[in-house]
Amino acid sequence: MTLNSRLIVFVAVLASLLEIIDTSIVNVAIPTIMGNLGATLEDASMIVTGYTVANAIVLPASAWLGERIGRRNYYLGCIIVFTTTSAACGLAPNLSSLIVFRILQGLAGGALLPTSQALIFEQFPKEKAGMAGAIFGMSVMIGPTLGPVLGGYLTDEYGWRSIFNINLPIGLLTLFVGMTCIQNRTDSESARKSNLDMYGLILLILGVGCLQFLLERGQADDWFSSKIITTCAIVSFIAIFLFIWWELKVKEPIINIKLFTNPIVLGGVLLMACLGFFLYGIVFVLPVFLNNIFHYTATQIGVLFIPGSLLTAILMPFVGKSVQKISDPRFLIVIGLICVELCLYSMTYFSPFTSQNELLGMLFIRGIAMAFLFIPINSSILSQFSGYELGQVAGLMNLFRQVGGSMGIALIDTLLSRNIDINYLNLISKISLLNVNVQDVYNSTANNLAVKFNSSIGMAENTNAALKNLYQRVQTQAFTLSFLQLVVIMMFIFSLSFIPLMLVKIKKKVKPVDSH
Incomplete structure (x- = not known):
């Protein structure tokens, strides 16, 4: 690998980490931002929503914009805008300005992932593409895991503004190195004149x-x-x-819609939507479970995800080499899909008595699934294209991954909230102090609490505390039932991902690339 090739990988990794970490790092700081800027939760949530919406808008058009402006100018320009708006977010005097800067940051960040992906795939020779994609994937997988942990630490130690200010030195380093190695494609002149x-x-x-x-x-x-x-x-x-x-x-369309008539593109984007559904769905629902049942903090949840993400990073180089050696990479994708189903199946046994080892076991299976899905899916699809079409397909796959993830989170959030209400009403209808079993639980709890504290302290009474304890038990049971019902639904939905896999027909020799 030449020095220029190493620098391209370095720039692509840093630029992607900037975008990926910034997607999740803000979530942890939302309560602190609310208190500091005097905002409601609904208003403060626009900090996340504005960034995500702007990101989604740019993803499908990133290839067209890169061709029209020139990939070097577009890529480096987006790094400049992203870094500048990050610093502006850290200096924002009020919520309105912070939301505006986040939207601008999202517009710039939306170009970083697909352009980095296309850069690596185009500029590396066939024999180097697999390892480059694996290195890139290793770094990308660390991003979502680092986000909550880094965000919690920086917010607690240095304040919420530090989560934006930390992008400044990294962004400047990425820009300066990128200026030395990123070049335009030689066949992009016609697109600029369109x-x-x-x-x-x-x-x-x-x-x-x-x-x-x-x-x-x-x-x-x-x-x-x-x-x-x-x-x-x-x-x-x-x-x-x-x-x-x-x-x-x-x-002269901004996106070539006719690409969807190609079964491999249609199958590829649908696979990425299913992958986004699982990836973002688990990252959303598992922290909710851990917070409600075990009262984990955001930092503890982030730390729990680290071993599984490291396993994915370790496996990616081996999967990248396997893609080059195996005749049909769809076999690796099938292994990944089966691991996803096993991961979800293991979650159907979760309860308030689940041990940390069982949680880690599930996350390890998830880590294996991610390694066997990211590189093979993208290799199967993107290796069939080159030039301008490669950039368009890469942007579409990133868009469908994000939209699939957003649909998954929306569905999971809705079903979980509604099932909790339904299950609570079903359970509470069976709870009565006239029931012998309920009486035993109530009296046992009241007697235990009577020993632990004096009823004359404050307004506390052991009988009221026993009733509250009974209520919390019902709430926990309702949540657990809803969570398990939701996991079964997720298993069924993800099983449909085997259908678009049938559309993926490999015509050219596969050259491994990374998912992002």
């Missing part, structure tokens, strides 16, 4: 932006009982329909 597809760009922004906002805010705003959510749903549906119609009609 006309701007203004109508397509507007429809894309409306369609993807409203869809992402709908998925991010749906459950919080009670879905279609909210006028904003209903309006977003209508606008998104109409805009996406018109976007598809327009892109098929116009001579």
